Structure formats: structure tokens, C-alpha cells
Amino acid sequence: MTETTPSSPAFAALGLREEILRSIEESGYTTPTPIQAAAIPVVLSGRDVLGIAQTGTGKTASFTLPMIEKLASGRARARMPRSLILSPTRELAAQTAKNFETYGKYLKLSHVLLIGGVGMGDQEKQLEKGVDVLIATPGRMLDWFERGRILLGGINIMVIDEADRMLDMGFIPDVERIISLLPARQQTLLFSATMPKEVRSLADRFMHEPAVIEVARPATTSQNIDDVVVMTSPRDKVDALVKLIRSQDIDKAIIFSNRKKSVAELNRTLKRRKLNASDIHGDLDQAQRQATLDAFKRGDIDYLVATDVAARGLDISDMPVVINFDVPTHPDDYVHR
Numbered sequence: 001m002t003e004t005t006p007s008s009p010a011f012a013a014l015g016l017r018e019e020i021l022r023s024i025e026e027s028g029y030t031t032p033t034p035i036q037a038a039a040i041p042v043v044l045s046g047r048d049v050l051g052i053a054q055t056g057t058g059k060t061a062s063f064t065l066p067m068i069e070k071l072a073s074g075r076a077r078a079r080m081p082r083s084l085i086l087s088p089t090r091e092l093a094a095q096t097a098k099n100f101e102t103y104g105k106y107l108k109l110s111h112v113l114l115i116g117g118v119g120m121g122d123q124e125k126q127l128e129k130g131v132d133v134l135i136a137t138p139g140r141m142l143d144w145f146e147r148g149r150i151l152l153g154g155i156n157i158m159v160i161d162e163a164d165r166m167l168d169m170g171f172i173p174d175v176e177r178i179i180s181l182l183p184a185r186q187q188t189l190l191f192s193a194t195m196p197k198e199v200r201s202l203a204d205r206f207m208h209e210p211a212v213i214e215v216a217r218p219a220t221t222s223q224n225i226d227d228v229v230v231m232t233s234p235r236d237k238v239d240a241l242v243k244l245i246r247s248q249d250i251d252k253a254i255i256f257s258n259r260k261k262s263v264a265e266l267n268r269t270l271k272r273r274k275l276n277a278s279d280i281h282g283d284l285d286q287a288q289r290q291a292t293l294d295a296f297k298r299g300d301i302d303y304l305v306a307t308d309v310a311a312r313g314l315d316i317s318d319m320p321v322v323i324n325f326d327v328p329t330h331p332d333d334y335v336h337r
């Protein structure tokens with residue numbers, strides 16, 4: 001009989017320490033995904049990385065794992081974070097923070113989440129103690145900087161996650177401003193599902209000979225997914241939706257609508273029709289959105305009505321049905337959804 005090794009040899013070969021390998025193993029992952037296998041050694045080598053990969057490819061761990069490895073040695077000073085991750089949405093930032101907790105649990109690393117809708121007192125205390133990782137949305141992070149609450153001179157690694165989404169949301173000027181505030185020669189990792197010219201230009205201006213790592217989309221509309229189109233008129237759309245849910249026995253679904261207002265409205269209508277629905281969109285505060293998401297993940301809510309922004313980058317495993325109540329304005333959003 002062959003002896004079983006304590007940690008996955010494939011992950012172990014990437015240069016991560018035992019404490020990290022143990023947490024990976026406990027997560028149940030045995031093999032690095034292609035982006036992880038390609039990016040982790042490059043990040044550890046100190047080189048900039050331009051990762052063309054979307055949610056679902058394992059891209060989050062492709063930067064959190066080597067960051068944890070690099071941060072494991074050394075200590076943070078008060079108000080001077082050692083690394084920075086910029087996320088376009090609060091939800092994605094919160095998910096990235098969870099990733100740090102999962103993989104960093106055997107190391108004494110600290111992180112702080114600077115996003116809207118979260119009380120500032122705790123964050124203030126954490127910053128004062130010193131944090132290894134700052135995870136933030138761009139506007140929030142600038143806000144803290146401008147109030148003199150964070151010093152950026154200690155940042156050695158910066159991640160710009162979902163850069164194309166940052167662009168869609170108008171955050172590129174904020175991102176550029178943040179980069180201009182950082183020490184000149186920090187390591188930069190930029191991830192984007194697509195490479196529009198504005199993102200390419202950002203990378204050209206601020207990155208130093210990055211390794212470009214591109215991985216295939218994990219699921220395109222032609223693989224793993226069956227598409228069904230329902231023909232209806234605007235007036236009968238809600239009826240058609242309810243009928244679809246009932247006739248197809250859809251017991252769990254995310255339903256996308258394009259605007260905050262229509263999401264809230266549709267949610268109310270579904271509830272009136274006795275469907276166990278709830279909604280997430282940008283007008284709800286962070287605590288409400290997180291509570292709804294958690295309830296959906298637990299199965300306490302069956303139908304989650306959402307805007308793209310609120311649902312961006314959500315990682316909900318076991319999600320058999322996605323309903324586009326409105327056709328997405330952006331073709332790429334169809335695949336993300």
C-alpha cells in the first residue's frame with residue numbers, strides 16, 4: 001500500500017508552507033486549478049501578474065495563497081498595512097476576506113475590510129493594531145486615506161481584482177489615484193475576466209513586465225449549461241416567471257433584473273405570489289445584503305432577486321438555475337450570471 005502524503009503534492013510543489021498546505025487540505029482541495037498552478041509561483045517570485053480569468057476559475061486563491069506565504073514572515077506596523085486588495089463590490093471584498101481567513105488560519109495574519117455599510121469602530125481598532133492585508137472597495141479606501149486613517153507607505157503587494165468590472169462601475173480614476181499614493185515599486189497583480197483597452201492601458205502604465213496568465217472560462221454558455229428562452233410580453237412577464245418556476249419545479253434560483261428598482265419590485269411581487277423570495281441590490285446596506293446572501297446559501301430563502309452589481313463574483317455552489325428576468329445590457333454579464 002502506498003503511504004498517503006499529508007498535503008497535496010501538487011500544491012506543495014508550488015512553494016507554499018506547511019501551515020497553508022494544511023488549510024488547503026482541510027478545504028478539500030487536492031489539485032491547484034490552472035490559474036493557481038500558473039500564478040502562485042510567479043507571485044512568489046515577486047513578479048507582477050496580469051491574470052485574465054473570471055470568477056469560478058479559482059482566481060481568488062491564486063493571489064491569496066501566495067500573498068499569505070509572503071506575508072507570513074514579517075509584521076505589520078500601526079496604520080501601515082503591508083498589502084492591499086481592491087475589489088469592485090462589497091460582496092466580492094467580503095468573499096476575499098473569507099478566503100484569507102480560511103487559508104491563513106494557521107498563521108497569525110490580520111486583515112481589515114474597508115467597505116461601505118460596515119461600522120468603522122472595529123476597523124479603526126484593527127488598523128491601529130496593524131494589519132497585514134487591507135481589503136477594500138476603491139471609494140471607501142480613499143475615504144479612509146483622506147481622513148488620515150491609513151498610511152500607504154508599507155504596501156508591498158497590491159491586487160486589483162475584476163478590473164473590467166471596476167471599469168464598468170467607473171472606478172478606474174479612483175484606482176489610478178490609489179496607485180499614485182503607493183510606494184513606487186510594489187508588486188502589482190491585476191485580474192480581469194476581459195481585457196478592454198482601458199484595463200490594458202492601466203496595466204501598461206502601472207505594471208512592470210507582468211507575466212500574462214490567461215485561463216479558459218470555466219463554463220461558457222455552450223458547456224455545462226442548458227439555455228432556455230421563454231417568449232412573453234412585458235405585461236405578462238411576471239406571470240410567465242411564476243409559471244416557469246411552478247411548472248418546472250424550480251425550487252432555488254437567482255433571478256437577475258437590470259435595475260435596483262425593478263429588483264425590489266419583482267421581489268415584492270414574488271412574495272405576494274407566495275414565493276419565498278428576497279432581494280439584493282445597491283440600495284440595501286452591507287449588513288442586509290450579507291444576511292440575505294447567507295440566508296440564500298443556507299436555503300432559508302429560495303429565490304434571490306439581484307442586480308448584476310450586487311451579485312457580481314458571488315460564489316454560490318449548487319446553483320442549478322439562473323433566470324434572466326431582464327436581458328443583460330452587457331453581453332459579458334450573461335456569462336457571469
Ligand code: AMP
Nearest residue numbers: 029031032033055056057058059060061
Ligand atoms: P474563484 O474563481 O476564486 O471565485 O473560485 C471559485 C470556486 O472554486 C470557489 O468555490 C473556490 O472555493 C473553489 N476552488 C478554489 N480553488 C480550488 C481548487 N484548487 N480545487 C477545487 N476548488 C477550488
